Amino acid sequence: MEHYTRVYAPIDLDAVVYNMESMKANLLPETGIIGVVKADGYGHGCVPVAKTIEPYVEGYAAATLEEALTLRRHGVKKWILILGVTAPAHYEAMLDAEIYPTIFTMEQARPLSELAVSRGVSAKIHLAVDTGMSRIGLDADEAGADLAVRIAALPGITVEGLFTHFARADETDKAATEKQFELYLNFVKLLKERGLEVPVKHCGNSAAIVDLPQMGLDMMRAGIAIYGLYPSDEVNKTAMDLKPAMGLKSFVTYVKEIKAGQPVSYGGTFTASRPMTIATVPVGYGDGYPRNLSGRGYVLISDQKAPILGRVCMDQFMVDVTGIPGVKAGCGVTLIGRDKELEITVEELAGLCGGFHYEIICDIGKRIPRVYYRNGQVAGTKDYFDDVYEGFTD
């Protein structure tokens, strides 16, 4: 991108489409997809992703009301489920925008019922049942089923969905997941015995979409796979092909020769043992580039590996370009993605810094503009360069 001269994250929307097609092909024909676009679409930008996946999804999932409202503000139309707990203070805004909350206690349900009744509407909700995460949800037993039925009986409440979340579907050994699924199906049975039929049943995350499509039920919740990453190295990657959507590109700002004995970056953790050519890259942990890549990571310049020397700073770091001819200020740098023959994947970065691949993409910061590509052309951009504060005008 001409406009962004420091760093930008190219987002390949064709890859997003490819990943949706891959998932559709792997799922049972009767299983729909809920597009999980929380955490700003795992760092990719929730709005372009939501619009791109629109033909493939029944609805969306966000983590918070604010995320769901952002989607609405940008014209995203299908229903949105909030996966976490929503405070009653936000119910009004939620009802106005046809956003569904996750509900599993009377304390959550009662004020929603009252508000819906006062407005003469019925609020659609998804019940969560806890089958093994110990995070949120009804207990998956008789008492939990009784509570679900009491919630469903409140005026102004329509139970649209029932979901649980797998804790270990990304592991080779699926025993724990089979057990969660069994508990879930049993809970469905307990509800049925009490006269409560829930239209939309969903358990699976991306790991289950790859490895356990037979657990699809009505819908599965696709997160990380939308963005082209596998949930873990243990899932069957040959079952379903995915293409990473996010890259990270920068430009060298400075190239210099250093002498033997010369230290590089904070703390002098690296000292040259011979004359070297080093390049400065204007990206740092202030951009979400992991500081733990200090002395461990590398970038690609002219399709060659340039190892990080010393510590990654907040806004810059240095790399070894001694063996790479012709490097000068302005040269392109690939931090994530492909440069002709070579590729740095998010998974590899996570391995190098002892981090988690989900976390790396989510943490790519607001200082990094996103540039969206469709059919190889720039389809749009997003940056925060005219970010606005209220209340600090003088």
Ligand SMILES: *Cc1c(COP(=O)(O)O)cnc(C)c1O
């Ligand atoms: C984040 C999340 C997902 C998506 O998980 P992936 O591993 O990214 O597919 C699905 N369901 C719930 C409840 C979640 O919190």
